[in-house]
Each structure stands twice: as C-alpha cells, then as structure tokens.
Amino acid sequence: MAAGKRGNVYVVVGMAGAGKTSFLERVATYLERSGKPPYIINLDPAAMRLPYDANIDIRDTVDYKSVMSEYCLGPNGAILTSANLFATRFDKVVSICDLRAQDYEYFFIDTPGQIEIFTWSASGIMITDMLSAHFRTTILFILDTPQCQNPQIFMSNMLQAVSVLYRSRLAVILVFNKIDVASHAPLVKLLSDMSLFQSELEGVSDFSSTLTQSLHLILQEFYEHLKIVGVSAATGSGVEEVISVLEDVGAG
Amino acid sequence: MNVFLSLRSTTNHGTVLSPRRAFAPTFSMPYAQLVVGPAGSGKSTYCHNVHQHCASLGRTLSVINLDPAADEFRYPVTADVRELISLEDVMEEEELGPNGALMFCMEYLEDNMDDWLAEQLEGYMEDDMVIFDCPGQLELYSHHSAFKSMTEKMTGWGWKMVCVYILDAQFISDGTKFIAGCLQAQSAMLHLALPHVNILSKVDMLQDKSVLEPYLCPDHQRLANELDERMDPKYRKLNHAIASVMEDFALISFAPLDISDEESLQFVLYQCDCAIGYGEDADVRTSRDVEYGDEPDMSNLSLE
Structure with missing residues (x-):
C-alpha cells in the first residue's frame, strides 16, 4: 500500500437483491454498538428508504425522479444519469472523507441495485479510481447464497466477481449473505475441489468437461487470493467474522 | 423429424399454432437474435441499424421489444412487451423500485410465454429473422431464469437463436477492462447456452481506434503480460489461467461495430448469420441478396 493513504473504504457491490443494504445495516449496527460507528x-x-443513517446520500444532491422527467429518461437511464451527475462532484465527497478519516475507521459505500450501474459505467470507474487514489479501498462483493446453490448461477457470480476484480483492480472480499437460509460452506468447498465442481456442473450445463475444468482453474486461482466470509444480514450471524476480515484487510 | 415432434409437443401444451406453420411443408425454421448488453451499450441503436440495413437489402427482419422500460423506438416495432406489461404500471401498482419492477415484468413475461410470446411469434416462416431488443440489466442474462426459459422454449419451438452481446468499446481501454468485459460476456454465454457473438459498439466514438486493435484478435501471451503489468503481482497465475482459457476455447472475439459504416454492420450481421446458419440456402431467393458465401475482408474494416 502506498504511504499516505489513510482510512479504509469498503465499496459494497452485488447483484440486485443480494442484500447489500441490509448487510450494511447489520454491519453498521454492530459497529455502532462496539463504539466505532x-x-x-x-x-x-x-x-426508497435506507435502514441506516447515511452520512452522505446521493439523494440529497440528485433527485432521481426529476432527472427522469427533466431529461426524459426511463428509470434505468435516470439512475445512470444521476450516478454520472453525482460523480462529477465526487471530489467533494473524497475531501469530506479525507477530513473525516481521523474520526472514522470504516467508510462504506452502498451502490445501486444493479451491479452494472457501478461496474459498467464511466462514473463507477471514476468513483473507484478516486477512492483508491486516496484511501485503502476494498470491494465487498455480496452474494445471494441461496441463489448460488444452483451451480450455474454460482459460476456466473464468480465470473462476475473476477470481472469486478479486473475492472477495478482492487482487492475483493466475497461476502456470502443469507447464510441463515443456505450454508455457504459447500460453495467454498466447490471452489477448491475440482472433481466436485465438475460433477456438480455436469448435470446442469451443456458445456464440455474440459471447459468446466479450465474455468475451475480460474476460480481456483481466484480463490487463492480471496477472503471469503459468510454472514446473515437477517439474523446477524457471522457479523463478527466480517468485522475481523475487514480489520485484517484494513491493517494491510 | 425432431422439429416436427417438438412442434407437436407445444401443441399439446395448449399453444395454438397457425395452420400455416403447423403444416409447413419444410421444417427449416425461423431465426432470432437476442440482443443483450449493459444499459447504454447501444442495443436499440444496433436494432435500428440492422433493421435499416436489412431493409435496404430487401431482407425481411422484424424487431420485437422486450424492454418494459423502453419509451421510444426508431425502428418499427413488430411486437412490444409493453402491450403485455408496462414498467410504470408495475412500479405504481406493486410499489416496487425500478429494478424490482423490471424483475416483476420479466417474471410475468416468463409466466406468459405460452400465450403472449407464442402468439407474437406465430406465423414466422423459415428464413424469417426476428431481433429481440432486451433490457439492459445484466443479471437477466447471467442469473435470472426468464431469458433462459425463453431461449429454451423458443429453441424447443424450432427457432435458431444467437445471442448478440453488445459492449461499449469506450470501456475497453486496456487489458484489465477487456478481460472484465470478456468475463461478463462469458457468464451470459454460460447461462443462456446459445451461440454467441460479441460486439464492441460505438467504435466511431473512439478518438484513437488503434487502442482496440490488440483486443479484436488477442494474442494471449501478450494479454497475460499486459495483465501482469497492471495487476498486483499476486494475481500472476490468475492472469495466465484466464488468458489460457480464452485461448483454448476461443471464447473471446469481438467484432467492432461502427454504426456509420455499412461495411462494419454487414460484417457484424454476417457473424450473427454464421453463428446460426442463416442464409445457408438463401442463395436462390433474390438476386439482391448479399453473397453470404465469401467472408468479408477483415483487413480494411473500419479501424483505420
């Protein structure tokens, strides 16, 4: 890590419905209770509504509904445009965070529901670049564990995560959410066990076994450099582990 | 014979097929392109241009809109998912956010495939081509079941489908971003299990078109080296693993699309046609048809 960077910023990304906001709520409550808000x-x-108190909220700056009517955009275009508008002022956000870095140990960024608004847009890149230039920035990739029980979806998710890794060139932590519904342990095992992975995928995909083998090679390498943690935003189990992983990453 | 059987089986599921189609003398079936990609990558523009291009060649092609949030079109819309369900109504009635509403719409479409979609697709004959303009939410193509069951269903009805994955060329400025795009496209490919054509759109918007050149037919060793340079050294093995998968399975090849250049459009269309075997026996139709036998010369393609 370059010297002079202070503050740990965690960017929370994930598919719509993976539970980014509820995860953040759970982590925020825990941190507040332990005296490190x-x-x-x-x-x-x-x-629509945030279950946590946001210190900076894009909705205070940009009104998405009026962007929709002002620029004659559909809902999707309006979200993208709002993010772009906000990105132009993001240097202010960075300087505020800079000032706050002595008081706060953890900075979290909640991103729009659809992952591509953040990962496949000019504004998303700008924001991560600006953040990583000033702070120690880590991506928290939230996964919907019950959905991942389908091996093909799991595969898609992992490819997404690798894609995010390359796109942002930042460290990625995989956070398996909703472990109260389905356990993430078998999935982690899949990552490290080739033959298991292959037999799981064989039943559901049309792809040749050599392709799944090679894809597994990618995942195996990815797994080597990966921190994985399971959490349930609903029940709160696993939050301690999340925090200790965050601390690990933060320590450097 | 298989196609005939599958036609029969859809009849058993209650779909009313037009007599014309059910008793069609040949079993060569219609073709479809599923145009997907992130929001703002230029899917509708692609549909518009392909439609125009084909019209000028005298080739029939219909465009069906599947994006419940679309508002206006530059191409004539043959069928529109908004006749079935509109995003605004869902947002209001179900009190959902834009994204939740879209998922609701897609699930609704999935449930109504046998009625609405089958009805819209009725009457298409062999050598007809339909283009589907799809919403810009990537998870629909890598996670959600709606499009998967739609493609499965249509393949069952005998359609030959190709997935056209469109990515904005302006986001492919270096090796790491290129790989990110490839992996993204690949997850759609694995999920939908269709023949896949990747397109880099908005090439005409690039100031320096030569930046794309290394990525059109990538040299994998070079790509891996570039990744090594740009990534943390600990990812070295991952870089090489990815590059070698790309090489072994020829998973990545992107066709550049410069919307202002007819030739590049024709090349892209040719790629799609090849992927599903369109026009294999089209030479007898009219003299105005393009010659699909020869591969266009790639060397002078739009990147100058």
Whole structure:
C-alpha cells in the first residue's frame, strides 16, 4: 500500500437483491454498538428508504425522479444519469472523507441495485479510481447464497466477481449473505475441489468437461487470493467474522 | 423429424399454432437474435441499424421489444412487451423500485410465454429473422431464469437463436477492462447456452481506434503480460489461467461495430448469420441478396 493513504473504504457491490443494504445495516449496527460507528455513503439514487443513517446520500444532491422527467429518461437511464451527475462532484465527497478519516475507521459505500450501474459505467470507474487514489479501498462483493446453490448461477457470480476484480483492480472480499437460509460452506468447498465442481456442473450445463475444468482453474486461482466470509444480514450471524476480515484487510 | 415432434409437443401444451406453420411443408425454421448488453451499450441503436440495413437489402427482419422500460423506438416495432406489461404500471401498482419492477415484468413475461410470446411469434416462416431488443440489466442474462426459459422454449419451438452481446468499446481501454468485459460476456454465454457473438459498439466514438486493435484478435501471451503489468503481482497465475482459457476455447472475439459504416454492420450481421446458419440456402431467393458465401475482408474494416 502506498504511504499516505489513510482510512479504509469498503465499496459494497452485488447483484440486485443480494442484500447489500441490509448487510450494511447489520454491519453498521454492530459497529455502532462496539463504539466505532462507520461513515456511510449511499450512491443509490433510487433507494426508497435506507435502514441506516447515511452520512452522505446521493439523494440529497440528485433527485432521481426529476432527472427522469427533466431529461426524459426511463428509470434505468435516470439512475445512470444521476450516478454520472453525482460523480462529477465526487471530489467533494473524497475531501469530506479525507477530513473525516481521523474520526472514522470504516467508510462504506452502498451502490445501486444493479451491479452494472457501478461496474459498467464511466462514473463507477471514476468513483473507484478516486477512492483508491486516496484511501485503502476494498470491494465487498455480496452474494445471494441461496441463489448460488444452483451451480450455474454460482459460476456466473464468480465470473462476475473476477470481472469486478479486473475492472477495478482492487482487492475483493466475497461476502456470502443469507447464510441463515443456505450454508455457504459447500460453495467454498466447490471452489477448491475440482472433481466436485465438475460433477456438480455436469448435470446442469451443456458445456464440455474440459471447459468446466479450465474455468475451475480460474476460480481456483481466484480463490487463492480471496477472503471469503459468510454472514446473515437477517439474523446477524457471522457479523463478527466480517468485522475481523475487514480489520485484517484494513491493517494491510 | 425432431422439429416436427417438438412442434407437436407445444401443441399439446395448449399453444395454438397457425395452420400455416403447423403444416409447413419444410421444417427449416425461423431465426432470432437476442440482443443483450449493459444499459447504454447501444442495443436499440444496433436494432435500428440492422433493421435499416436489412431493409435496404430487401431482407425481411422484424424487431420485437422486450424492454418494459423502453419509451421510444426508431425502428418499427413488430411486437412490444409493453402491450403485455408496462414498467410504470408495475412500479405504481406493486410499489416496487425500478429494478424490482423490471424483475416483476420479466417474471410475468416468463409466466406468459405460452400465450403472449407464442402468439407474437406465430406465423414466422423459415428464413424469417426476428431481433429481440432486451433490457439492459445484466443479471437477466447471467442469473435470472426468464431469458433462459425463453431461449429454451423458443429453441424447443424450432427457432435458431444467437445471442448478440453488445459492449461499449469506450470501456475497453486496456487489458484489465477487456478481460472484465470478456468475463461478463462469458457468464451470459454460460447461462443462456446459445451461440454467441460479441460486439464492441460505438467504435466511431473512439478518438484513437488503434487502442482496440490488440483486443479484436488477442494474442494471449501478450494479454497475460499486459495483465501482469497492471495487476498486483499476486494475481500472476490468475492472469495466465484466464488468458489460457480464452485461448483454448476461443471464447473471446469481438467484432467492432461502427454504426456509420455499412461495411462494419454487414460484417457484424454476417457473424450473427454464421453463428446460426442463416442464409445457408438463401442463395436462390433474390438476386439482391448479399453473397453470404465469401467472408468479408477483415483487413480494411473500419479501424483505420
């Protein structure tokens, strides 16, 4: 890590419905209770209500509904445009965070529901680049564990995560959410066990075994450099582990 | 014979097939392109341009809109999912956010495939081509079941389908971003299990078109080296694993699309046609048809 970077920023990304916001709520409550309240920035202009108190909220700056009518955009285009508008002022956010870095140990960024608004847009790149230039930035990739029980979806998710790794060039932590519904342990085992992975995929995909083998090679390498943690935003189990992983990463 | 059987089986499921189609003398079936990609990558523009291009060639092609949030079209819409369900209504009635509403719409479409979709697709004959303009939510193509069951269903009805994955060329500025795009496209490919054509759109918007050149037919060793340079050294093995998968399975090849250049459009269309075997026996139709036998010369393609 380059010297002079202070503050740990965690960018929470994940598929719509993976539970980014509820995860953040759970982590925030836990941190508050342990006397280290986090600094939270919400980047989702279309969020109806936030269960946590956001310190900076994109909705205070950009009104997504009026963007929709002003620029004659559909809902999707309006979210994208709001994010772009906000990105132009993001240097202010960075300087605020900079000032706050002595008081706060954890900075979290909540992103829009659809992952591609953040990972496949010019504004998303700008924001992660700006953040990583100033702070120690880590991506928390939230996964919907019950959904991942389908091996093909699990595969898709993992490819997404690798894609995010390359796109942002930041460290990625995989957070398996909703482990109260389905356990993440078998999935982690899949990552390290080739033959298991292959037999799981064989039943459901049309792809040749050599392809799944090679894809597994990618995942295996990915797994080597990966921190994985399971959590349930609903029940709160696993939050301690999340925090200790975050601390690990933060320590450097 | 298989196709005939599958036609029969859809009849058993209650779909009313037009007599014309059910008793069609040949079993060569219609073709479809599923145009997918992230929001703002240029899917509708692609549909518009392909439609125009084909019209000028005298080739029939219909465009069906599957995006419940779309508002206006530059191409004539043959069928529109908004006749079935509109995003605004769902947002209001179900009190859902934009994304939740879209998922609701897609699930609704999935449930109504046998009625609405089958009805819209009725009457298409062999050598007809339909293009589906799809919503821009990537998870629909890598996670959600709606499109998967739609493609399965249509393949069962005898359609030959190709997935056209469109990515904005402006986001492919270096090796790491290129790989990110490839992996993204690949997850759609694995999920939908269709023949796949990857397109880099908006090439005309690039100031320096030469930046794309290394990625059109990538040299994998070079790509891995570039990744090594840009990534943390601990990812070295991962870089090479990815590059070698890309090489072994030829999973990545992107066709550049410059919307202002007819030739590049024709090349892209040719790629799609090849992927599903369109036009294999089209030479007898009209003299105005393009010659699909020869591969266009790639060397002078739009990247100058």
